[in-house]
Amino acid sequence: MENMKIRVALAGNPNVGKTTLFNAITGSRQHVGNWPGVTVEKKTGIRSYRGYHIEVTDLPGTYSLTAYSLDEIVARDYIIEEKPDIVIQIIDASNLERNLYLTTQLMELETEMIIALNMCDLALERGDKLYIDRMQEILAAPIVQTVASRDIGINELLDRVIEQKYNDRYHGREIGYGDIIENKVLEIEKILLTDPELSKRYPLRWMSIKLLEGDRNVRTKVGKSHVSAAINELLASIDQEEYEADIADKRYVAINAIFPQMCTRCNVRMTKSDMIDRVLTNKYLGIPIFLALMWGAFELTFAFATPFTDMIERIFVWLAVNVTSRLEPEWLASLIGDGIIGGVGAVLTFVPNIFILFFLLSLLEGSGYLARAAFIMDRLMYKIGMHGKSFIPLLMGFGCNVPAIMATRSIEDEKDRLITILVVPFVSCGARLPIYILLAGAFFGRQAGTVVFFMYVLGIVVAVISAKLLRSTIVKGKPAPFIMEMPPYRVPTLKTSIVHMWDNGAMYIKKAGTLILIGVVIIWLLASFPWGIEYGSEESYVGMMGHFFAPLLEPLGFDWKMTVALVFGLVAKEIVVASMGVLYGAGDSPEALTASLLADPAVTALSALSLMVFSLLYMPCVATLGVIKKETGSWKWTAFALAYGIAVAWIVAFFVYQGGKLLGY
């Protein structure tokens, strides 16, 4: 029944526990997508409660509702265009003053509002004294106290939602901006009213205030109306910058007036969080501790993941042996064995690593340390043309590029985000390590470790240079200003982190897994046909491709076999080693492969080095390309990442090989 359906939107500042509340309300009945046309994540969920069907949309966390960021535009457009029944603003009870700034703006949208006062336990701990009744009176909106991380207050909140829906009385207190501004507001309202369609479509007062603030998005909305000229005339006669400053100012004046009535003994200076920061962001200890923590996180990832990885590997080996030996006809056994099980298996062994990476990232974010990481590293990042927030994604790239690129969502500025996304693929991920181990181990003996280390360093160097290069050419401009809230340290909610890990991990398996499966099947097809030839031999299509591209890669010291292995590696870099095993006739044994490689005159230490460099830098694997497309929303940039990677790889490997030959190796 239609009238049993209630549409709710969740709004609020970042770091107030909005996601936790969303999870608490909707449980597992969630859907994650994108807002149409933009790369902003949209989360919706359903909750059945007391016979009502409650649809919840999680709006992006914002500090304000200006037109300056996509997040804000998405949030406010949803409220005024989709007109949800109720908007719940989640306010951090221990941070009331600044949260109220968003409240004043939400109320100007003239929507039915309920305030969820979250993290009440923390405020209480701090010794704040909150006057809830007075708050309700002053804000003219119902207030429900919640502790989302412990599922406290959720039912009361839902009860209120049901109650409010059928009351249908606009709540909320408007604030006044002083005579000068209010007079101008009236003038604008008069003009806007001459277009009845426009003035009915959007809240009148809100439009006027926004126009005075110089809001470009509202200006565009008005631009289509016949009143546009009159509005432009009026706006041209005032100093927009001054009005913008004044309006923001007046909002805080209003908040200053009401805030002390709502909360006393708030803003206690020396908190626990502050004391922790004295150590963690200390001038001398800060960086060593940070590096140690990052190192620790990686060690932890491998430690936790290894038992699972081993188990998965064993399962796949067992599958390969048992399934293929029982399958008739041979081509099917080959497809399943060499193709699907081999290829997909190699990639799935990385899944535990990725899940744990996501989990740790969520813990870091929930605890508040992520903000400190950006704070500590910003100066360095800025010097290479990036933002402090880019550091963690780059660091994650050492594990796997895919979650690393997904982590760039926390970077608000589009250009900063794009550069980070384009540069992450150069960071040497875990999948490339087997390649180094094989080649360095075979050709460099004692120096193998140094050579591998050199690869990691090279990846970072190329990433840094690329960032600077992109900044001065295609993605011009300086990094976005660093204006970041440092939330108090909190104990991260285990449930939220697990949900986060599961959601992202599952998406990785689905998206990456699909792409890799398709890629593996295609490669198998190319390696098995024309009919009757030996799998992966020179006569197969893959072999022909190898011979076709070989001249292009000859200056880098590669023969057709290495070329084919690199082609296989397009699907997933883990596959390079396995395919080399096939091509050099060494099967699954690493010792046999090493021996074959050493024995082959076409493969020298120098060409092995060149191969390592090329596999480090050349195109992001298919899964990474897929996530680049998803996060940038653009085929153009995805194609660029592909072409750029191959170009850089070719140039650097060329210098390595030819330079080495010149030096007499």
Added chain:
Amino acid sequence: MSEITLDTLKPGDLARITKMRVKGPARRKLFDMGMVAGSEIELVRTAPLGDPIEFQIKGYHLSIRKEEASQIFVQKIE
């Protein structure tokens, strides 16, 4: 009672914002975060590498770069 810029404060200094001369989108973002004339602000610490700077304002902690802080004028509160 001279006017100085925000980046010249030392850790522990308390001041009141008098003028916001930051330009561009940073300006509005700073307003939204509470950096308006009349707000009380305290410098908490500088990052280990010298930049950005962490402040306490409106009951929470905000960090911005020296670049922006040098365009915000304040008066020290003793």
